[in-house]
Amino acid sequence: MIGSKKLQRHIEMQMTIDNLTQQIGSTGTLQGWLQQKRASKGLFFLVLRDGTGMVQCVVNQEKVDETSWQCATQATQESSLIITGEVLKDERQIGGVEIQVSSVEVIQYVDDYPITPKSHGIDFLMDHRHLWLRSRRPWAVMRIRNRIIMSIHKFFQERGFLQMDAPLLTKNAVEGTSTLFEIDYFGNPAYLTQSGQLHGEVMAMAFNKIYTFGPVFRAEKSKTRRHLIEFWMIEPEMAFYDLDMNMALAEDFLVRIASDVLSECDEELNLLGRNLDALQKVQSPFPRMTYTEAVELLKSDETRLKVKAKEEELHSEHSELQQERTSNQQNYGRLKEWKKRRVDAREIEINVRIGEIEEELRNLPQWWSSAESFEWGSDFGGSDETLLTWYFESPIIVHRYPEAVKAFYMKRDPEDDRLALGMDILAPEGFGEIIGGGQRADDLTFLEEQVRRHNLPKDAFEWYFDLRRYGTVPHSGFGLGLERTVAWICGIEHIRETIPFPRMLGRLSP
């Protein structure tokens, strides 16, 4: 059955939606799926998606044969189609073109595609992630993710970095042991990696500048919009780099990602409704402050005022929405039927937004009280990071943290032994930490002492100590969380939308 259709078997004959603007005036064939259908007497408007984009195809009963007309009539959402027609310029359409159809063939008719054009709850969408990926929003997000991945490789390759892979199965626990996935390795325990960091250092000593790009796993029972169990991390590691060089590199890196996406993902950013000004402000130099300065800023009176201002803003939005709801209800009886439905739909929107505002209003006082009582020496929480980013429009770099909150392999600040030469980069608009890194300890005696202090198994780190025995040098590196970066660039609230198949607490399928 399927074999009888006129599939475009020759690559050179295939037309795809992404390059239709170069084909205005010509006739060709598109293969894809029906995303949406609108009908009028003698006319069908078929919105076709082929993975590269979306285009409206106009089927006019007078201009197609009976078979094509029947196909258009019976085609339902996500039916697979072969459409032939002329590419016409039409400024009214997304992408600026539409297809005047001369023939429609159906590869498969579909019954009851679960994801309808109206809104869905997140649980339903996550259960149908395998189909949800076909929708517009995932289309835009995944294309931006791809663009970011390309930028990452280009950025490092142009600077002479070697891409090398760290193992996924390890014997070592880099972070705390509480978040490790343990597996059985022929009778011995092994762990899924949480970071390629230590092996990255090995490779930097062998190849000077390297970066790893791979998945890491954290068995944390965290349920927040910023956490995944399995996520992708990019970890450059550079020999002969100190903390300042490390920060400069990380800064150039983020500037490059933002500018590449801005210049090449217009349509995708638009579809997501991303505020482009915010991305344009990702420019060097990023504000830099020490941890100690950040703590002072966080506890300052100005932070309290910012929280107050935010609360007032939310209160006034809240009362505006309530007024709108009340006036809608008062006028409701006088409205025509179709208008009532619009009002009903708006009411749901208002209810959802009011719920969000009330949640934020409950959280804000807690944020301030946690900031106010923050003590030098502890690590920033999610809300603390958010408050800090409110001060700036570009990402900010916070460096020189108390050694106790940083990993055992961080080098100490020669000017203050209480500090580690670590740095984090916080993305603006409340997106928070996307990069963490620093200068690595290069002294054998110090590292051995650190391993002892952290109760880590010394034997397992012998190969790591060898790096300090045989030609140790100052070196640095950092880790970028890919999904958090995608979330920030796309302006997406929740990290689950930034990876094709998110692995979260209680979610392992599809």
Add this chain to the structure above:
RNA sequence: UCCUCGGUAGCUCAACGGUAGAGCAUGCGGCUGUUAACCGCAGGGUUGUAGGUUCGAAUCCUACCCGGGGAGCCA
């Protein structure tokens, strides 16, 4: 693990102690340029599960299951 909100038609929601209802989706009919099209008609329900209170429970109570948001931890 803790705090908090929720589970009603395939989907999104309403009904808040008294006859379970709308929109979308689906089917049929109408409309020759629609943009989440619009108009008319139709089918569609063991109200998450198990108990309890009550003349009467989707609604109140208890336990459990599942999910959302937040905290801790982190990229």
